[in-house]
Amino acid sequence: KYLKSNSNMMFNKFLRKSLQIVCEGNKFFHQNCSTFTLTTFRKKFLAQKYLGGKENRYFSNTFSADRRRKSFEDFDRKISLKNLSINQKEKVLQIEWDSERENDHHLFPFVWLRDHCQCNQCFHPVSRSRTMLFDQLQLHVLPTHVEIAENSVLKITWSDGHCSQYTFQWLKERGFTTKANELKRPTTYKLNKVYWGSEILENIPTVKFYDLMTDDCALLTWLQQLEVFGFVLISNAPAEYGQVRQLTERVGFIKKTHYGAEFSVKAKPDPSNVAYSSGPLQLHTDLPYYEYKPGLQLIHCIVQFKGEGGESQIADASHVARELKKNNPDMFKVLSETLVDWCDVGSDEGREFFKVFQNSNGEIKRINYSHPQRDSFFNVDVKTAVKWYEAMKTYQDMLYDSKYCIQFKMTP
Amino acid sequence: KYLKSNSNMMFNKFLRKSLQIVCEGNKFFHQNCSTFTLTTFRKKFLAQKYLGGKENRYFSNTFSADRRRKSFEDFDRKISLKNLSINQKEKVLQIEWDSERENDHHLFPFVWLRDHCQCNQCFHPVSRSRTMLFDQLQLHVLPTHVEIAENSVLKITWSDGHCSQYTFQWLKERGFTTKANELKRPTTYKLNKVYWGSEILENIPTVKFYDLMTDDCALLTWLQQLEVFGFVLISNAPAEYGQVRQLTERVGFIKKTHYGAEFSVKAKPDPSNVAYSSGPLQLHTDLPYYEYKPGLQLIHCIVQFKGEGGESQIADASHVARELKKNNPDMFKVLSETLVDWCDVGSDEGREFFKVFQNSNGEIKRINYSHPQRDSFFNVDVKTAVKWYEAMKTYQDMLYDSKYCIQFKMTP
Numbered sequence: 097k098y099l100k101s102n103s104n105m106m107f108n109k110f111l112r113k114s115l116q117i118v119c120e121g122n123k124f125f126h127q128n129c130s131t132f133t134l135t136t137f138r139k140k141f142l143a144q145k146y147l148g149g150k151e152n153r154y155f156s157n158t159f160s161a162d163r164r165r166k167s168f169e170d171f172d173r174k175i176s177l178k179n180l181s182i183n184q185k186e187k188v189l190q191i192e193w194d195s196e197r198e199n200d201h202h203l204f205p206f207v208w209l210r211d212h213c214q215c216n217q218c219f220h221p222v223s224r225s226r227t228m229l230f231d232q233l234q235l236h237v238l239p240t241h242v243e244i245a246e247n248s249v250l251k252i253t254w255s256d257g258h259c260s261q262y263t264f265q266w267l268k269e270r271g272f273t274t275k276a277n278e279l280k281r282p283t284t285y286k287l288n289k290v291y292w293g294s295e296i297l298e299n300i301p302t303v304k305f306y307d308l309m310t311d312d313c314a315l316l317t318w319l320q321q322l323e324v325f326g327f328v329l330i331s332n333a334p335a336e337y338g339q340v341r342q343l344t345e346r347v348g349f350i351k352k353t354h355y356g357a358e359f360s361v362k363a364k365p366d367p368s369n370v371a372y373s374s375g376p377l378q379l380h381t382d383l384p385y386y387e388y389k390p391g392l393q394l395i396h397c398i399v400q401f402k403g404e405g406g407e408s409q410i411a412d413a414s415h416v417a418r419e420l421k422k423n424n425p426d427m428f429k430v431l432s433e434t435l436v437d438w439c440d441v442g443s444d445e446g447r448e449f450f451k452v453f454q455n456s457n458g459e460i461k462r463i464n465y466s467h468p469q470r471d472s473f474f475n476v477d478v479k480t481a482v483k484w485y486e487a488m489k490t491y492q493d494m495l496y497d498s499k500y501c502i503q504f505k506m507t508p
Numbered sequence: 509k510y511l512k513s514n515s516n517m518m519f520n521k522f523l524r525k526s527l528q529i530v531c532e533g534n535k536f537f538h539q540n541c542s543t544f545t546l547t548t549f550r551k552k553f554l555a556q557k558y559l560g561g562k563e564n565r566y567f568s569n570t571f572s573a574d575r576r577r578k579s580f581e582d583f584d585r586k587i588s589l590k591n592l593s594i595n596q597k598e599k600v601l602q603i604e605w606d607s608e609r610e611n612d613h614h615l616f617p618f619v620w621l622r623d624h625c626q627c628n629q630c631f632h633p634v635s636r637s638r639t640m641l642f643d644q645l646q647l648h649v650l651p652t653h654v655e656i657a658e659n660s661v662l663k664i665t666w667s668d669g670h671c672s673q674y675t676f677q678w679l680k681e682r683g684f685t686t687k688a689n690e691l692k693r694p695t696t697y698k699l700n701k702v703y704w705g706s707e708i709l710e711n712i713p714t715v716k717f718y719d720l721m722t723d724d725c726a727l728l729t730w731l732q733q734l735e736v737f738g739f740v741l742i743s744n745a746p747a748e749y750g751q752v753r754q755l756t757e758r759v760g761f762i763k764k765t766h767y768g769a770e771f772s773v774k775a776k777p778d779p780s781n782v783a784y785s786s787g788p789l790q791l792h793t794d795l796p797y798y799e800y801k802p803g804l805q806l807i808h809c810i811v812q813f814k815g816e817g818g819e820s821q822i823a824d825a826s827h828v829a830r831e832l833k834k835n836n837p838d839m840f841k842v843l844s845e846t847l848v849d850w851c852d853v854g855s856d857e858g859r860e861f862f863k864v865f866q867n868s869n870g871e872i873k874r875i876n877y878s879h880p881q882r883d884s885f886f887n888v889d890v891k892t893a894v895k896w897y898e899a900m901k902t903y904q905d906m907l908y909d910s911k912y913c914i915q916f917k918m919t920p
Contacts (some may be wrong), residue, residue, distance in 0.1 A: 188890055190920055203890045207897045212884050220785070222778045222851050227878035229790055230904055235897055272890045349764040351800075366634045373632070387799035388763075445694055453813050468637035472624050478600055478615045478684045485619045485647055 113251075115285045156234065175248055175264040182239060189239070193268065202271025212270075213260035253283035287323045290395065291415035295503040301325050308343060315347065327410060333396065335508035340394045351390040353383060354440075361395070369440075370468045379411055379495050384464035385438040397506035411465045411501040416494050427487035435485045437471035438464060587660055587676040594651060601664075603650070605680065614683030621664065622649045624682075625672035699735045703827035711915040713737050717745035720755060727759065734804065739822060745808065747920035752806045763802040765795060766852075773807070781852075782880045791823055791907050796876035797850040809918035823913040825875045828906050840898035845898045849883035850876060 179192035179201075189209065192201040211226070211233055213219065218228040234256055241253035248264040301321045307314035308330065321328045333339045341358060344350050350357045355369070363374040371377055383389040400406055421428035474481055495501060591604035591613075601621065604613040623638070623645055625631065630640040646668055653665035660676040713733045719726035720742065733740045745751045753770060756762050762769045767781070775786040781788055795801040812818055833840040886893055907913060 186890075187894065205890050205894050205897075208886065208893055209895070220779075220880075221878070222852075223781050225782045226879065226882065227782060227785075227787065229788070230879045230901070231790075231908075233897075233901075235901055270885055272886070272888070272893060351763055352761040367632075369635050370632060370637045370639060373635075373639075375639070376641070378643075387803065388803055391800055404546060418645075439636075467642045468632075468635070468639065472637065473682055474620065474684070474685070478598075478617050481620055481684060482617050485617075485623070485645075488640070489645075489647055496643075 107376070175268055177244065177264065178193050180242070180244070180250075182242060184238065187236070187238070189242075191267065191271075193264075202268065202273060203266065204270075204272060206237055206239060207233065207235055208272075209262070210234070210254055210256070210258070210260065213258065214262065215260065215268070218258075218260075287320055289326070289414070290324050291418060292325060292412050293415065293500045294498055294502045296325070297504070300329050300502075300504075301327070302329045302331055305339065305343070306331050309346065319347065326412060326414075333343075335398050340396050344394065353386070354388070361408070364438070378467050379409060379413075379492070380466040380468075381413065381464055384466045384469060385440055395506075398508055400505065400507055407503050407505050409501055409503045411495045413465070413495065416491065416500050417463060419500075420491055420494060424487075424490060427490050430480070430483050430487040431491060434476060434480055436464070436484075437473055437475065438466065439471040440469055512758075518797055532796070557572075587680055589656065589676065592654070592656070592662075594654060596650065599648070599650070601654075603679065603683075605676075614685060616679065616682075616684060618649055618651060619645065619647055620684075621674070622646070622666055622668075622670070622672065624674075625670065626674065626678070627887050628671060630670075630672075657770065666691070699732055701826070703762070703830060704737060704824050705827065705912045706910055706914045708737070709916070712741050712914075713739070714741045714743055717742050717751070717755070721758065731759065738824060738826075743918045747810050749810070752808045756806065765798070765802070791821060791825075791904070791913070792877050792878040792880075793825065793876055796878045796881060797852055810920050812917065819917050820913050821913055823907045825877070825907065828903065828912050829875060831912075832903055832906060836902060839902050842892070842895050842899040843903060846888055846892055848896075849885055849887065850878065850881050851883040852881055 103165075176194040178192060178194040179190075181190045181192060187206045189204045189206065190201060191204070192199075211228075213228065213429075218226070220227045238255040239252045240255055241251075243251040245261070246252050250262045250264065250267065251259065252262075253259045301324075303314060303318045303321070308318055318328055330343075341350065361371055367373045382393060417428065417431075474484075476484070564904060568584070588606040589603060590606040591602075593602045595602060599618045601616045601618065602613060603616070604611075623640075625640065632639045650667040651664045652667055653663075655663040657663050657673070662674045662676065662679065663671065664674075665671045713736075715726060715730045715733070720730055729741075742755075753762065773783055779785045809883055829840065829843075832843075886896075888896070
């Protein structure tokens with residue numbers, strides 16, 4: 097089984113002679129999946145139950161699959177205009193679409209329209225990049241002539257003399273309204289996160305290794321689950337070295353650190369890291385001293401300890417931080433604003449390393465915490481130091497609370 | 509010549525048939541430089557003129573080398589106590605050092621002292637990690653017995669029954685005072701940045717390639733200059749492929765992206781990126797759509813265009829952002845708070861890629877800007893969009909101002 101953890105999931109391995117490979121992957125993206133263009137990605141919602149569809153209680157909480165389906169069906173219909181108006185004072189073009197919906201209209205700022213001219217002079221189709229220089233863009237550019245051409249195309253001649261064309265579909269997808277943005281965000285960009293507690297143990301997001309390696313749809317679902325939950329359990333991987341690299345190379349690139357690109361987490365004499373000792377490991381985030389750390393970590397359980405011990409613990413550190421903020425905003429503030437130094441000095445497998453990094457702890461954007469690697473230098477005043485210990489203690493107690501922390505034993 | 513640029517330096521290459529290799533390195537750290545321990549790093553200040561010492565106007569602006577030398581000389585002297593007091597109410601230990609300086613004292617919170625017990629039970633010397641669990645730390649722990657032992661050692665017995673020992677030197681280095689922190693920061697941790705304008709052109713930080721490859725002191729100086737200025741010019745590198753990788757491997761690991769670990773920046777037919785076209789390139793930051801991007805980029809000029817064109821432009825984007833904040837706080841706010849989407853869709857050398865990433869622009873912590881790779885989807889309301897264009901235009905005009913932007917032609 098594989099276990100995935102992103103930077104804001106704290107995790108933990110009670111190791112006792114258990115052998116694991118850890119591979120640190122980069123933030124994953126679609127590689128060698130040419131079929132997943134922006135359009136087909138959207139169309140998928142029509143063809144498949146999205147991550148289990150309405151039955152999945154996590155997803156039904158965050159958005160309505162039905163509403164989404166309805167909206168994307170619109171894209172396939174012929175789009176036509178009901179009304180078009182130019183507001184020279186507000187410098188916006190308003191389009192009312194011919195639609196079943198009431199008041200289905202969009203606003204487009206002139207400057208944005210001119211900036212997004214799709215002609216060969218202004219836009220390079222192969223690199224899909226804007227080629228008109230920002231310098232050439234006039235902030236107060238105005239349309240001098242607007243025309244609705246054949247094939248649902250809008251033609252605009254601008255005060256700078258240039259002529260631009262936009263298809264209705266292209267415009268409709270990019271309309272500036274709050275509603276449009278709400279709809280766009282979880283489809284084109286980031287999915288909404290699910291903040292989870294220990295109730296997830298009944299329903300841990302799980303995929304099969306073979307499916308990931310052979311089926312692009314399963315791969316996409318896995319990437320989406322990672323974004324939503326921060327970790328996914330992968331079952332049925334062959335219990336031998338090299339699987340982590342294979343899976344990583346299917347979607348991204350390995351980020352090498354001073355511990356290597358892949359490394360064995362097992363009890364060693366004179367360990368360079370406490371994870372290589374046979375004692376208990378506390379909940380922690382890895383590589384807290386990195387400014388740009390790996391976005392994802394893959395842990396493969398190849399040999400599990402037989403007997404008592406060897407459990408893994410995971411908690412959603414962002415969720416617990418939000419709970420702390422709600423219940424104890426002062427402590428949240430202390431953890432967010434106190435600069436804490438992290439360090440790692442020593443050598444591992446012949447590589448000398450010396451890492452010291454300073455970062456603010458407790459931001460929801462990124463959470464750094466690794467008790468063993470917190471530096472003995474603490475560059476704050478005495479009162480702040482004491483407050484930090486109090487807040488960290490409260491946060492840690494919450495993290496380990498059975499409400500938030502899950503525990504299970506991985507099997508090869 | 510090599511050119512280095514960190515994430516907050518915008519740079520630019522007017523390419524016309526010029527050939528370059530770009531290698532994206534990770535945030536560098538000392539590898540295979542076992543001589544640079546924390547201690548020898550400090551002692552270096554006694555032995556060498558620090559980056560040119562007082563003569564260097566950038567460094568003399570930021571701190572006084574003399575004051576630093578004085579302080580580190582203290583570490584080599586025998587340290588003794590003048591007075592020691594325990595404040596049970598404030599829960600701090602106060603130590604007054606036997607020193608020539610007036611009122612040379614430090615405060616240490618009890619909880620921090622207990623947390624930093626250096627015994628084998630609480631601290632693992634090989635991994636240099638805290639091994640006492642955070643759970644075992646009592647927030648309100650008190651000393652029950654304090655004793656000054658031989659060899660400048662302080663012994664404390666705690667209310668939890670444990671006994672800890674600390675050497676005076678270890679304590680003095682970690683004292684909690686603002687003064688101590690001010691001194692520690694630029695030596696142990698990050699150096700103060702120098703925000704530069706075009707005046708840097710008269711005095712561009714420069715090192716020789718051969719020195720970097722053979723001399724650890726030159727290597728350290730280079731890393732420090734990178735931290736302070738964000739870019740360094742490297743001269744006299746052999747004009748052939750492979751130099752960038754060699755230098756990177758001396759200090760860190762290459763971070764591979766969808767453009768590869770190393771790639772040639774030259775005019776290509778049907779370029780996947782506008783940098784591969786022969787037209788002008790605007791000031792930009794690379795890979796704006798990465799959550800964790802390479803901390804440093806190395807550009808090696810192997811073939812330069814003969815004739816007009818081929819100049820490089822660089823501006824300190826953080827400096828200009830701070831200037832904008834001072835002169836035009838509203839526009840700075842717009843650039844800091846408006847979410848902008850960046851995208852890169854296509855394929856390069858057989859690798860399909862699909863990257864879409866959303867980040868706030870204009871934070872001093874990180875600045876994302878690449879005009880060609882700004883997405884046509886802009887998830888804000890119309891008014892914000894227009895304000896963003898106005899602010900970005902102002903910022904860009906400042907960046908290109910001869911006060912801030914430098915221009916020169918690289919040579920192989």
